[in-house]
Amino acid sequence: MDQHRLFGMALSFVPGMNASFVRHMDEAGVGVEEYFSSGQQELSARLNVPVGPLLDRMVRDEALFKARKESEFMERHGIVSLSLTDEDYPSRMADIDKAPVTLFKLGAADLEADKILSIVGTRHATAYGTRYVAKLVEDLAPYFPDMLIVSGLALGIDSAAHEAALKAGLPTVAVVAHGLNTIYPAQNRDLAKRIIASGGAIVSEYPSGVTPYRSRFLERNRIVATMTDAVLVAESADKGGAMSTAAVASSYGRELLALPGRIGDEMSAGCNRLIRSQKALMAGSAADMMSMLGWQPKAVVVAPKQRDLFPELAGQQKLIYDALRQAQEPMPVDALRDRTGIPIHDLMANLGEMEFDGILERLPGNRFSLIPY
Numbered sequence: 001m002d003q004h005r006l007f008g009m010a011l012s013f014v015p016g017m018n019a020s021f022v023r024h025m026d027e028a029g030v031g032v033e034e035y036f037s038s039g040q041q042e043l044s045a046r047l048n049v050p051v052g053p054l055l056d057r058m059v060r061d062e063a064l065f066k067a068r069k070e071s072e073f074m075e076r077h078g079i080v081s082l083s084l085t086d087e088d089y090p091s092r093m094a095d096i097d098k099a100p101v102t103l104f105k106l107g108a109a110d111l112e113a114d115k116i117l118s119i120v121g122t123r124h125a126t127a128y129g130t131r132y133v134a135k136l137v138e139d140l141a142p143y144f145p146d147m148l149i150v151s152g153l154a155l156g157i158d159s160a161a162h163e164a165a166l167k168a169g170l171p172t173v174a175v176v177a178h179g180l181n182t183i184y185p186a187q188n189r190d191l192a193k194r195i196i197a198s199g200g201a202i203v204s205e206y207p208s209g210v211t212p213y214r215s216r217f218l219e220r221n222r223i224v225a226t227m228t229d230a231v232l233v234a235e236s237a238d239k240g241g242a243m244s245t246a247a248v249a250s251s252y253g254r255e256l257l258a259l260p261g262r263i264g265d266e267m268s269a270g271c272n273r274l275i276r277s278q279k280a281l282m283a284g285s286a287a288d289m290m291s292m293l294g295w296q297p298k299a300v301v302v303a304p305k306q307r308d309l310f311p312e313l314a315g316q317q318k319l320i321y322d323a324l325r326q327a328q329e330p331m332p333v334d335a336l337r338d339r340t341g342i343p344i345h346d347l348m349a350n351l352g353e354m355e356f357d358g359i360l361e362r363l364p365g366n367r368f369s370l371i372p373y
Helices: 003-011 019-027 032-037 040-047 057-077 127-140 157-168 186-197 214-226 241-251 266-276 286-293 315-326 333-340 344-356
Strands: 079-083 102-107 116-121 148-151 172-175 201-204 230-235 255-258 360-363 367-370
Touching (some): 003 032, 003 057, 032 057, 102 186, 116 127, 116 157, 116 241, 127 230, 127 286, 148 157, 157 186, 157 230, 172 186, 172 214, 186 201, 214 241, 230 241, 230 266, 255 266, 255 286, 315 333, 315 367, 333 344, 344 360
Parallel strands (some): 116 230, 148 172, 172 201, 230 255
Antiparallel strands (some): 079 102, 102 201, 360 367
16 A cells, blocks of 8 residues: 555544545645644644644554554455545545545445446335336446446345346445444345455445444445435335435435335335425436436437336236226225136236236235336
8 A cells, every 4th residue: 555545544543533624634735644744733833723633643643553554454355445635536425524534445346437326225125126126227237337336235225226236237336334344234245245246346434343333324324325426215214224315315416316105105105205395306217217317328329218117918917917007996806806807716826926026915805906116
């Protein structure tokens, strides 16, 4: 690690250091090497700030010592640092007031990709949300083969977003709330390995040894929300981490989209509120999203064809689908049999298959309704 990068990383080990102070140093013409080598009084005069903890000689020396120790760990594991003082710090985040002083990155993903989409949502994802995420990423991939998909490596929608990117051949970045010496949750260790192997990356603002706890996940969310062009909330209850990410994205002017769901569905309550309050655009097909975001594929000169979320149906399943689509409320089995003319044995078999495929859902009273999209 070269000296400038080492000193830049060392800033993040100074207690109380933040992006505003780093920018103030730059405006005052105080480089990172000078910050660590100059005396307290000299720094106080050049920065026009009183002598305090940020200028304390012992504090700065301790931070530099920790940075050197961390660099040894990083070199052993192929981790790189991206500090606000480095030219390769992600430009989308560089100007936000709460930008991390340093990011630690394991993997080859380009954080300056031409198109970056963050996908977030509940850990308690439904078939509706995961299916939508998979289809959306699949449909976007041919138009933007280098697009970066960002999420938080949590269970549920986060995992679905990473998996969808991997399946579509897109790089994906997982932003975690702990040091890169471990992976949380443990169930996603294999997913993390596949992300790195496929050209993606694991990113954190925390050095090795830092463990995850609640407040760090909230801090992590601001990175997911700001290192991107747009944030899609695929599913969320009325409160939760995804809604926190949405609030941060909105406050920093990122495009915000949400997948609508049925009124009364707990895991769509947050998305519906975002749309109802006009804080988020209503997420639809890939073509809709490209139009709303103004994303023009370089290799495509005609408007992209809108694709259905679900595969085309035929025969008895199409009759069932059309009957449910035209119904004003969930239909019981007897009504479906009368409407479609399908024998009850065949009807139940088809309903089971369509439920498994995420096209419809079974409600109390043996009633059926289409999953909206």
